[in-house]
Amino acid sequence: MTTATATKRSGPQGPRAGGSTAGDGKGRIRRDGGAWFLVLPALIPILILSVGPLLYGIALAFTDAQSGRTRSTQWTGLLNFQDLLHDGLFWDSFRIGLVWAFGVTVPQFVLALGLALLLNANLRMRWLARALAIIPWAMPEVVVGIMWRLVYNPDAGILNETVRDLGLGDGRDWLTGLATALPAVIVVGIWAGMPQTAVALLAGLQNTPHELHEAAALDGAGAWRRFRTVTWPAIRPVALAISALNFIWNFNSFALVYVLTSGGPGGRTRLPMLFAYEEAFRYGQFGYAAAMGCVMVAVISVLLAFYLVGRLRGGEDA
Template identity: 55%
Template sequence: MSAPIVTARRGGLARTRRNEAIALAIPTVLPILILSVVPLFVGVATAFTDSRLARNHDTQFVGLQNFVDLASDTQFWQSFGIGMIWSVTVTALQLVGGLCLALLLNTDMKFRGITRVLALIPWAMPPVVVAVMWQMIYSPTNGPLNWLIGSLGGPAHINWLGDFSLALPAVILVGVWVGMPQNTVVLLAGLQNVPGELLEAAAVDGASAWQRFFHVTLPALRPVIFSITSLSFIWNFNSFGIVYVMTEGGPGGRTMLPMLFTYLEAFKSRNTGSAAAMGDVIVIFLVAILTVALWRQLRSDRSES
C-alpha cells in the first residue's frame, strides 16, 4: 500500500475521531454555554446600564456609574467584610472537621459503612430544609438547644438568630455542618491514596502517629486540601439560601452576605444594573483569589521538583 493512501486513511480516521469527540462534547458544552456563559456576559453588560425591574423602563447605558456608586456604598462593603469572615471561618472549620472525620472513617472501626452514609446526610439535604431545621433548633422559646442549655443550668431563652453577637456564629455553625461532608468525602479519597509503604516505613523508623500524620499523610494530602479548600471558599463566599431563610441578613445586617445583599438589591430594590455591578465585583474578587492561590501552588510544586 502506497504512503499517500495510508496518510489519507489516517487523516480520515483522525477527522472521524475529532467529529465524534465534538458530537460527544456538545451535550455537555451546550448547557454550560446557555446556562452559564451567556448569563455571565449578560450580567457584565447589565452592570453598565441603569436597568431596573420596572414596566416600561427605558434602559440607558451609564458607563462606569454603577461601579462609581458602588465604591462609596458602605453597606455593600460591610457585607463584603462579613462575607470574608463567613467564608474564611466556615472553610477553615469545614477543612479541620472534615479531615478529622475522614481520618476516623479511614480506620477499621465497627459499622464503618453505616457511619460513612450517615456522615453524608447533611450534604444530601436541601438547603431550605436545613435552614428550617436549624431555625427550629435555635428557637428561643421551644428549641432543643435552649432546652438543653436550660437543663444544664444555663440561660434557657437565648435568641440565637436575633442577637447581634450570636447571629453570625450561629449561621457559621450551620454552614460548617452542611459543608463538612463534601470535605470528608474528598479527604477520605485522598487518605486512601496515601502510599501505605511510606506509613509502614515511617512506623518502622520509630515515627509516632502524629509524626506520621504531619510528615507523611499531610504532605500527601496537600493537593487534595488545596483543591477542596479553594472550591469550598468559592462556594461559601457565594452562599445564599441557608442564610436567607434563617435570618434574611439580620439582625441589623449582621449576617448580610454579599450574595444576599446583591439579591436584595436586584429583587427588592429592583436595581438590576447596580446588582449586576455587585456581581461583577464579586466575580473579579473570586477570580483574583483563585489566581493567586493557583500561582502559589504552581510555584511551590516547581520549587519541590
C-alpha cells in the same frame, strides 16, 4: 547517470509523502470534528444556562436597568461601579462575606480532617458511620436552614432547653441577637459542609499506601510524625483543592443564610449575595445588582488564579 537515477528514485517519493501528509491532516480534521460532535450535547446546555447568563449579567452591569416593563434601559458605562466604590453597605456586606467564608472554611476543614481520620481507622461498624456522616451533605440547604431555626428557637428550641436544664441561664434568641447571629450561622455552615470535605479527604487517605505508614512505624515514628511526614504530603493536593472550592462556595452562599436570618439582624449576616439579591428583586435595581455580581466574579477569579498558579508551581516542584 547517478544523478538521474537519484532523481527518478526521489521523484515518486515526493507526491507519496505529500499525499500521506494531506491524508493525515484530513483524518485529524475528521477526528476533531467527531470529538466536537460528541462534546456538543454537554457543551450546549453550559453555553445556554451558564455562559449566556454570565455575559448578559456583565452587559447589564453597564446599564441602569430597573424592574418594570415601561422603563427604558440606558447605557451608563462605569457609573454603577463608581457608585459601588462609595457604597458603604456593600463593602460592609463584603467584609461580612469574608468573615463568613473564612469562619466556615477553616473550622470546617479542621473538623473534617479529624472526621476523615476517624472514618479511615479500622473501627467496628465503620460503614454505618460513613453513611451517617454524609447525611448533612445530602440534605437540601433550605431543609438544613429550617431545621436549625427550630434548634435556635428562643422559646422551644433544643439549644435553649439544654441551656436551661444545665442551669446556665434562660437562653437567648440566637438568630436575632446582634452579637450571636453571625456566629450561630457560621456553626450551621460548618455542620452542613463538613461531610463533603470529609469525604474528599477520606478518599485521599485511602489512596495513601499503607506500606509507608508501616515503614515509618518501624523507624520509630509516632502518630504525629507519621501524619506530618506520610499522611499530610499524600493528601495535601486534595486538601488544597477542597479548601479552595469550599471558600468559593461559602463566599457565594445564599440559601442557607437567607432561610436562617434573611441577612438580619441589622445587616449583621447580609452576605454579598444577599445584598445583590435585595437590590435586584426587592428594589428592582437590576443594573446595580449586576455590577455587584461582576465585582464578586472578579474576586472569585483572582482567588482561582492564585490557586491555579500555586497548583502549577507545586506540580513543577514535584
